[in-house]
């Protein structure tokens with residue numbers, strides 16, 4: 001294999017492996033940039049101005065439908081302002097947020113000090 005071919009294969013392999021991670025990082029950046037965090041918290045945990053939206057965000061169709069069309073306390077983000085391509089990446093970020101450890105599995109919260 002020539003050096004050039006080797007490099008190409010290497011770059012493609014690294015790219016494929018990290019694309020899901022890259023999407024999550026991009027989603028987090030967009031989530032911050034368009035201001036979702038201001039009401040929903042930096043991890044979607046909720047805050048004074050908005051409810052918890054992660055972990056376990058709504059399914060994609062309902063999520064997109066809501067974000068584009070809501071007319072209640074949350075301002076709608078029309079498709080022109082936040083196209084599905086970008087919203088999908090935000091959704092991927094919210095989906096990547098792990099469930100917290102259940103209280104029953106945290107020793108300190110169960111009267112066990114060790």
Ligand code: HEC
Pocket residue numbers: 034035036037038039040049050051052053058063066067070071072073074075077082090
């Ligand atoms: C100005 C504050 C504000 C901003 C900014 C905001 N939201 Fe909201 N969001 C709300 C409030 C308040 C609700 C509760 C429903 C309502 O009254 O509109 C909500 C509800 C939601 C829900 C529905 C939750 C459920 O379980 O019913 C989703 C999903 C959501 N927001 C996603 C987003 C995303 C994604 C962004 C960024 C693109 C965003 N929000 C930006 C305030 C905000």
